[in-house]
Amino acid sequence: MLKARKRGAGLLAAALAGALTLALSGCGGSDGTTAGDGKTLRLWHYEGPDSAMGQAWAEAVREFEKTHPGVKVEFEEKGFEQIQKTAPMILNSDDAPDLMEYNKGNATAGLLSRQGLLTDLSSEASARGWDKKLSDSVETTSRYDADGVMGSGKWYGVPNYAEYTMAYYNKDLFEKHEVDVPSTFGELTDALAAFKAKGITPLDNAGAEYIAHQYVYQLALSEADRSWVDAYELYQGRTDFHDEAWTHAAETFADWVEKGYIAKNSSGTKAEDAGVAFISGKYPILFSGSWWFGRFQSEIDTFDWGTFLWPGSDLTLGSGGNLWVVPKGAKNKELAYDFIDITMTKKIQNLLGNKGGVPVAADPSAITDPQSKTLIENFNTLSGNDGLAFYPDWPVPGFYDVLVSETQKLITGSATTDQYLDALQKAYDAGAPKQ
Amino acid sequence: MLRRVRGGHHPARRDSYAAFLLPGTLAFLAVVILPFAMNTGISFTDWRGVGTPDWTGLDNYRRLAGDAAFWESFRHSVAMVVAMAVLPTFLGLVLAAALFDYIGKHFGSRWAAVLRACFYLPQVLPIAVAGIVWSWILAPENGSLNELLKAVGLGSLQQDWLGDPDLALYGVMAVMVWVQIGFPLVVFMAGLQRVDPGLYEAAELDGAGWWRRFWHITLPQIRPEIYVVLVWCTIAALKVFGAVYVLTKGGPGGATNVPSYFSFQNFFEKTQVGYGSAVSTVLTALILALALIGLRLQTRAEDEDR
Numbered sequence: 001m002l003k004a005r006k007r008g009a010g011l012l013a014a015a016l017a018g019a020l021t022l023a024l025s026g027c028g029g030s031d032g033t034t035a036g037d038g039k040t041l042r043l044w045h046y047e048g049p050d051s052a053m054g055q056a057w058a059e060a061v062r063e064f065e066k067t068h069p070g071v072k073v074e075f076e077e078k079g080f081e082q083i084q085k086t087a088p089m090i091l092n093s094d095d096a097p098d099l100m101e102y103n104k105g106n107a108t109a110g111l112l113s114r115q116g117l118l119t120d121l122s123s124e125a126s127a128r129g130w131d132k133k134l135s136d137s138v139e140t141t142s143r144y145d146a147d148g149v150m151g152s153g154k155w156y157g158v159p160n161y162a163e164y165t166m167a168y169y170n171k172d173l174f175e176k177h178e179v180d181v182p183s184t185f186g187e188l189t190d191a192l193a194a195f196k197a198k199g200i201t202p203l204d205n206a207g208a209e210y211i212a213h214q215y216v217y218q219l220a221l222s223e224a225d226r227s228w229v230d231a232y233e234l235y236q237g238r239t240d241f242h243d244e245a246w247t248h249a250a251e252t253f254a255d256w257v258e259k260g261y262i263a264k265n266s267s268g269t270k271a272e273d274a275g276v277a278f279i280s281g282k283y284p285i286l287f288s289g290s291w292w293f294g295r296f297q298s299e300i301d302t303f304d305w306g307t308f309l310w311p312g313s314d315l316t317l318g319s320g321g322n323l324w325v326v327p328k329g330a331k332n333k334e335l336a337y338d339f340i341d342i343t344m345t346k347k348i349q350n351l352l353g354n355k356g357g358v359p360v361a362a363d364p365s366a367i368t369d370p371q372s373k374t375l376i377e378n379f380n381t382l383s384g385n386d387g388l389a390f391y392p393d394w395p396v397p398g399f400y401d402v403l404v405s406e407t408q409k410l411i412t413g414s415a416t417t418d419q420y421l422d423a424l425q426k427a428y429d430a431g432a433p434k435q
Numbered sequence: 436m437l438r439r440v441r442g443g444h445h446p447a448r449r450d451s452y453a454a455f456l457l458p459g460t461l462a463f464l465a466v467v468i469l470p471f472a473m474n475t476g477i478s479f480t481d482w483r484g485v486g487t488p489d490w491t492g493l494d495n496y497r498r499l500a501g502d503a504a505f506w507e508s509f510r511h512s513v514a515m516v517v518a519m520a521v522l523p524t525f526l527g528l529v530l531a532a533a534l535f536d537y538i539g540k541h542f543g544s545r546w547a548a549v550l551r552a553c554f555y556l557p558q559v560l561p562i563a564v565a566g567i568v569w570s571w572i573l574a575p576e577n578g579s580l581n582e583l584l585k586a587v588g589l590g591s592l593q594q595d596w597l598g599d600p601d602l603a604l605y606g607v608m609a610v611m612v613w614v615q616i617g618f619p620l621v622v623f624m625a626g627l628q629r630v631d632p633g634l635y636e637a638a639e640l641d642g643a644g645w646w647r648r649f650w651h652i653t654l655p656q657i658r659p660e661i662y663v664v665l666v667w668c669t670i671a672a673l674k675v676f677g678a679v680y681v682l683t684k685g686g687p688g689g690a691t692n693v694p695s696y697f698s699f700q701n702f703f704e705k706t707q708v709g710y711g712s713a714v715s716t717v718l719t720a721l722i723l724a725l726a727l728i729g730l731r732l733q734t735r736a737e738d739e740d741r
């Protein structure tokens with residue numbers, strides 16, 4: 001009897017010990033690295049190794065290791081969505097890297113800064129001269145106030161490249177069909193009509209992702225000015241989605257779908273497919289961002305192509321690029337600052353420019369590739385004229401999905417332009433800070 | 436002495452059983468119960484995912500009740516139940532009976548096994564892979580389906596299968612029937628293994644054709660499997676996320692939104708974590724209720740059989 005009870009108790013104790021062991025191992029102790037050892041820089045970014053940024057930053061890593069003997073760079077390439085969706089949780093934990101690329105704007109970097117998850121870089125920006133290398137337009141996305149609104153306040157991020165939208169065009173198709181490259185809005189609509197008359201859909205589009213609603217925003221910008229943009233993006237004034245600019249944009253876009261300048265069946269198309277379609281020579285024009293430039297340079301070899309800014313508009317989509325941010329919990333902040341500094345040097349900036357990126361601080365005379373030279377000169381013109389108007393999805397978290405969803409309805413004819421603008425107004429008002 | 440020894444064993448056995456259940460119980464608590472409780476708690480807050488949540492009581496649930504997008508996503512869930520539970524169960528029954536009672540008999544059990552494996556294959560493919568392949572097949576231009584229609588002279592039937600708001604839900608449904616059908620098929624064929632073959636032989640001798648054998652022998656014999664499959668697939672339909680995420684992202688214009696994608700959107704993309712939690716809490720409660728009802732029906736059916 002005694003023996004039997006002992007055996008049962010033993011089993012219970014063993015099982016309990018096993019369970020506790022499992023539980024304890026699940027907790028996961030510290031990985032043992034001491035804070036601030038100055039020996040490792042943990043870096044995360046999400047640019048492909050072949051992209052302009054990927055190549056420039058790989059060179060920056062080599063430069064960093066050269067100037068910091070004994071310091072190792074622990075680089076992890078992350079997916080954009082991976083960082084975008086999990087960053088708040090990671091930065092709030094002990095797993096935060098020392099330096100990472102993060103998306104700019106009130107709903108992203110602004111959200112993190114408001115929650116105190118990012119290091120204030122203001123004194124470093126001043127001491128290392130980053131603030132002088134960036135124009136006002138580019139600088140806007142680096143600074144956030146106490147409410148996480150960009151444009152003023154402390155520096156929480158540093159862009160070392162920029163981006164903007166333009167029309168990419170297939171020169172061969174223009175020549176073949178004897179269509180002139182437009183320099184005014186009227187000439188643009190003439191060109192669209194001319195292509196359509198030849199049975200070609202002139203404008204490449206992707207309704208399932210950003211490309212469609214960037215057409216709409218650009219059409220609005222062509223009737224807008226800086227104060228309109230500041231009201232929309234920085235909440236400095238009221239945004240009325242039934243004003244002249246938005247009404248022109250929605251009606252023109254719907255009209256272009258009706259006329260076949262934009263394919264009605266593009267509502268379910270992704271950006272990647274639109275880019276591939278342009279690369280294959282199917283569409284004469286793709287209006288999209290500089291992030292395609294390097295890829296078009298390397299992949300388009302069957303026709304000649306060029307770019308032009310949206311005709312008749314002083315404003316276009318664009319901003320400083322994604323930001324270098326230093327998490328509040330970073331263990332080696334000095335190393336992070338040094339790395340940012342290297343990415344802002346002429347050497348890295350010029351490399352970025354020659355690889356198809358848009359540098360913020362390059363020496364224009366050092367850009368040897370003719371297409372890249374045009375890309376950067378156009379950017380410098382826009383930036384100098386305060387023509388960067390950010391992106392339409394920035395003011396409100398989740399507005400990207402709303403813009404995609406509602407613009408799809410405009411493409412398929414499920415919604416009238418009034419319904420479209422009503423829906424945008426409702427979503428914008430629901431998410432924008434209360435005035 | 437004999438009696439005392441027997442009495443002594445009884446408590447030991449009880450203790451032993453409890454001991455073995457402990458690790459599983461702890462894991463279940465840590466992985467299922469605790470996250471669910473946390474999620475339910477968050478659903479009563481206004482929270483952006485960082486910082487301190489603000490307690491707001493039932494605000495998220497009141498908002499949910501009046502949210503047209505939420506109710507539309509549930510209506511789409513009904514379509515998913517049709518695509519992932521009703522149709523696969525029906526088609527699975529017919530296919531299982533055909534493979535077991537016709538193909539297996541006339542062409543050999545090896546052929547039946549090969550065909551069963553082919554039908555089951557979509558179940559083991561990662562949904563992301565299947566989704567991307569189907570988005571290529573269903574693409575409006577250069578998609579395989581539209582190119583095939585054009586090649587056989589039916590170009591006028593070409594559609595924007597995933598980009599037309601009137602068609603997109605049916606496009607996703609068609610993909611889900613294909614994904615799901617292998618599961619009921621395999622379960623039903625396993626069920627058919629235990630049917631007495633003598634029943635089929637006797638019926639055949641009495642002149643019953645395939646359809647009558649299906650209706651009077653196959654169906655009644657595998658009723659328990661039918662209940663299991665219906666409950667399982669209905670729950671899977673309510674939870675569907677991956678296919679919608681890969682194929683349409685709830686588009687175009689919300690035409691294929693489903694509750695779990697709606698929850699995901701609010702939780703991660705709009706950073707309305709409290710609201711996203713409320714959606715998933717409602718979804719979980721509904722699924723639990725359906726599971727309990729399913730178990731009750733199954734138990735009752737088994738009792739009737741006894």
